[in-house]
Amino acid sequence: MDIKTITGRLQPGTVELTVVGVFQDSAGQVSEHIPGGLRRALADAWARQEFEGKLLQRFIVTSTDADLDRVLFIGMGPSKEFDVHALRKIMGQAAQTSESLKVRSVGFELPEADYAALDAVTAAVEGWVLGSWRFEGYHQKPVDRQIPALVLAGIQDDEAAALGIKRGLSLGQAQNLTRELGFMPSNKLYPELLAQEAVKAGNAHGFEVEVMDEARLAELGMGALLGVGQGSVHPPRLVVMRYHGHGEKTLALVGKGITFDSGGISLKPSANMEEMKYDMLGAGAVLGAMCAIADTKPAINVIGIMAIAQNMPSGSAYKPGDVVRAFNGKTIEITNTDAEGRVALADGVSYAAHLHPDWIVETSTLTGAVIVVLGHEATGLVATDTALANQVITAATAAGERVWQLPIYPEYKALYKSAVADMKNSPGRDAGTITGGMIISEFAGDVPFAHLDIAGTAWTKEGPLTAVSGATGVMVRTFVQLAHTLG
Incomplete structure (x- = not known):
């Protein structure tokens, strides 16, 4: 150019x-x-x-x-x-x-x-x-x-x-990489191929990339991510990227990478299901951000994690009523296989916590409920730590991306209580965006945690920065700004 x-x-x-x-x-x-x-x-x-x-x-x-x-x-x-x-x-x-x-x-x-x-x-x-x-x-x-x-x-x-x-x-190029991956159909970007894109980006921009295949996931006890992906012929991957900024603090970024979401056994309606190729844009945002972070070199260490799977119905798919165990040992009762993002992220976030970062910020196209609340104009924020929430909002404002914080009340936790496991994955419509973020936060341990629901902002109609309807690359700018701010 x-x-x-x-x-x-x-x-x-x-x-x-x-x-x-x-x-x-x-x-x-x-x-x-x-x-x-x-x-x-x-x-x-x-x-x-x-x-x-x-x-x-x-x-x-x-x-x-x-x-x-x-x-x-x-x-x-x-x-x-x-x-x-x-x-x-x-x-x-x-x-x-x-x-x-x-x-x-x-x-x-x-x-x-x-x-x-x-x-x-x-x-x-x-x-x-x-x-x-x-x-x-x-x-x-x-x-x-x-x-x-x-x-x-x-x-x-x-x-x-x-x-x-x-x-x-x-x-710009980092956001365009995220958009490029979002536009790619799932037969051209299944979990193994998305992991390969991370390896290529790491080689090009100078950050480390580790890819964990299904055998490694099983060895580590990542039953949640494996459960989401077990109905697909393309097994899941966990990708861990590392940028060494030689700082005293470490920021972990975690993204949902569902390369296609059919809903699984809890099958989605067929109308507009082709848009579910975009369900990996949380992971795409983390990958794009890692590229720009490595280019701009903030004085902070950054770990980027992509939890990647395809959610498909088949004879081997996980089912409503199943119980899966995540990396940190917590168990999840599956009440709706279409609430798969929080299940896959349970392993991604708990593995991030295992690496002892100072903060964990996760992003995902998680709930349709966030569109009901905020439309396509803002990203929903659910956070367990007030200081981190304020830092995320400040970074987003500086980057020109709107973020709106939603409350966490103790009463919401009762909504995802399970009689047979530590929690259930789909508590229902009430406070759906909030409970989705709270469920994921259960896997962050004591690490300050923020969840960003980009279901309404990750793909939108055409505008001055998006010539056609589709992926926007949202959260790449915010993550880069946050890394420089925290560093």
């Missing part, structure tokens, strides 16, 4: 498309260096209320001047609300528009705002990388694409510019 910065303004004729940001409270006024004909076209559109500078609103003008070819005026919203998160979205929108216009080069002068140059360049590059991404798919004839070269103008700090490009590329 061709991205560079320059200290001055864009020179006429250097790019095929110039992107000009316009604030909603600017009355349609832009910099005097924009040719008069273009400024008059903008003023006319503003007077007709065709363009008002609302965030991500677009107005394209073909110049009659020799100075500029085409200009994309793009709304930046109210100036007092503009920040790096708005800039990230604007650049994603600009990337999508520029490709549709089939231009080969794009220029954008970063607007003046209350942000550091490093943060601005990072967000701009990251937005461009995210907005440019498409899943190539498996078409007989591959789609011919050309991503335009990008020139960011007005960056006075060369060191910040170079580091911002590097960080923006790392963050």
Whole structure:
């Protein structure tokens, strides 16, 4: 991807498309260096209320001047609300528009705002990388694409510019890896293959990867993860990734990696079941975050764990009424095989606790209930430790990802009490997102624990950073920010 910065303004004729940001409270006024004909076209559109500078609103003008070819005026919203998160979205929108216009080069002068140059360049590059991404798919004839070269103008700090490009590329590409894995169908990404993707990423980015197969899982007593995967011809895997930041503290990230969730014996309805290939996006987020963490090198040790399985119905599948034993010895009565994520994560989280980290943060596409509560706008947080919960929320806010904490009340624990085991996996509809997170927390021991339910945010409809409906790469940015904050 061709991205560079320059200290001055864009020179006429250097790019095929110039992107000009316009604030909603600017009355349609832009910099005097924009040719008069273009400024008059903008003023006319503003007077007709065709363009008002609302965030991500677009107005394209073909110049009659020799100075500029085409200009994309793009709304930046109210100036007092503009920040790096708005800039990230604007650049994603600009990337999508520029490709549709089939231009080969794009220029954008970063607007003046209350942000550091490093943060601005990072967000701009990251937005461009995210907005440019498409899943190539498996078409007989591959789609011919050309991503335009990008020139960011007005960056006075060369060191910040170079580091911002590097960080923006790392963050964007890490999220795109998560999205790529999410889009892949389960016959192309079953547990063994997802584990292999982790090995490849570790080799590329410089972190250690250990893959535990079904024999090793049995040896360690991971009956929960084995139980979830025993109905599939593709056996489960536990992947342990290690980044050594030479810090005094260790953060463990754990992700749910159900490469396809049919519901098992408690079979899901057929409508939209194809979306269940996305049920591994918690593990995908952990893998993407490990890549960017290894690239950006925070002073903290990070363990990334992916609990990977396929949940399928068959003669060997686990059944309602079965009891499985997790790595830490706790037993789980299976009352609904479609509540498999918390069962698989029981082994992933208890193994993380066994490694004695200072914090465990887990993420999973766990419950439909979180969509009822928060829609597709925020990730649900359930935490056993107030300090960790606040640190996760702070990191998410800094990363531009919304997280909302849900309460833990003692009465909820009675909902998953079992007469035949330490707990049951599916206590019912009441407080479903909360009890799901609480069940997983039972396997963290005394380690401060936070659960992030991304069922509503891991895949969404198209937007400025997602050109098509599908995987978003959510939580990658938050995890990277958290690692740097805690380190």
